[in-house]
Amino acid sequence: MNSLAEPGKWEKIFWPLLVSALLLAAWHYSVLWTATKIFPSPVDVGKGIAELLRENVLWGDIADSLRRVAIGFGAACTLGIPLGLILGWYPAADQVVNPVMQILRPISPIAWIPVAIIFFGVGDNAAIFLIFLGAFFPIVVACIDGVSNVPSMYRRAGRNFGLAPWQLLTRVLFPASLPQIIVGLRIALGIAWLVVVAAEMIAVDSGLGYLVIDSRNSGKRYDLVVAAMLLIGVIGLALDLGFRRLERIRSVRWGFRNEA
């Protein structure tokens, strides 16, 4: 078999599994060899996950985290997409808003935690606000870039066929920039998932982030800490893979060049 041939199906599964298994083994034996009493081995973590499942707290925490992300991310989409489309469409408006955006954008949502608590108190709304902030700016920026990258030919064709301005926005600029917007949304969803964990450590008493911090605080249960971390990783991956399916919708597939 030469190097250009497609790898076989078993290879696509085999190699990643082997690497994961090796990493788990390295982890396991490091714990054994160092004889640490604090850091859990993979087996401990497995038992920890089983314990969480038995006590029926896990599903509630997962649901709470996902709910907060859904609301915060949803709000960021609802406000960010139209705002970004309009700013991309009117460069003059963009120039007015851009300096403020550029200052707000690099501020980590974590830095907003004290402010969020003043605004919303300790609770769900503060966490959702932080997620919103984390997702909002990448969405707006993706939409601005998306619209300003629409070839002038498409705009001209739209005007030529007699479209009113709002029709031009919905029938030409939006679909033409949708692939780029989807990439921005995907990045924003990833950030939202990062932020929810941080927000839950401080502002609320449920969710996977709370599970991490609570497992540490109440009895230094590091097996549960790592179990929660792994779950956060797996769910984050699942969200990303789910979102990537959007790229296969036929009306946006043209924008993703690696699709055959």
Next chain:
Amino acid sequence: MSSMEALVTPSALQTRTKLRAEHVNMVFQRDGQKMAVLEDINLEVGDGEFLCLLGPSGCGKSTLLNTMAGFLSPTSGEIKVDGEVVRGPDPRRIFVFQERGVFPWLTVEGNIGFGLFKLPRQERERRIAHYIKMVGLEGFEKTYPPELSGGMKQRLEVARALAVNPDMLFLDEPFGALDSITRLIMRGELLRIWEAERKTIIFVTHDIDEAVQLADRVVVMSARPAKIQQIVTIDIPHPRDISSPRYLELRDGIFKQIGLAHKV
């Protein structure tokens, strides 16, 4: 021959004037410097005429076409269509880009139906079916443009333009990106469609053979600032024999006019 003499040509007078350019000048500002692109363009295009604008690359013929289509306003002078001054783009006059102008997020059907949003559904579907057939895209109704060949995309864009039943088509080097065989086929297709629908067509090209094969009249333009150098009437009926003495004579005349010997 001066441009004013050239104005009075038989085929322009036979029919009603569709489009008239009157003393059109265009000056662009670039780095604080003024650059004349179009200089005193006077032109009449008859209803149903097939007119080619021919000139070297970058001479300003596309600028003239964009001005006629209403995407640009002239610095001075006026473009009139049916006696009315052009103030912007209009669905009665459709601009056809190279095949890149089709919308990749819409199917073949969706593209052809794009401009038909004001029509009732039945009429829309009837027109879509009609033009899909006319440009030979049957069986590709649900296909997205990235899956079509260059020639098919170009036919799709022509169909999208024709579907709104415009009086005029502006074509800006529409076959420039196609391979030479497809280009020849497309010329034949365009003539067939033009003979069936009798739209007024203004076609920009830098290809002398293309102009002589297609046009009723060829407007030869100078390098920038673009002026009308000569207007050549191609008095050969379609289908044209491109090895006939008259064809070669007209073609060579234009070669000489542009200042090129027809030898490589």
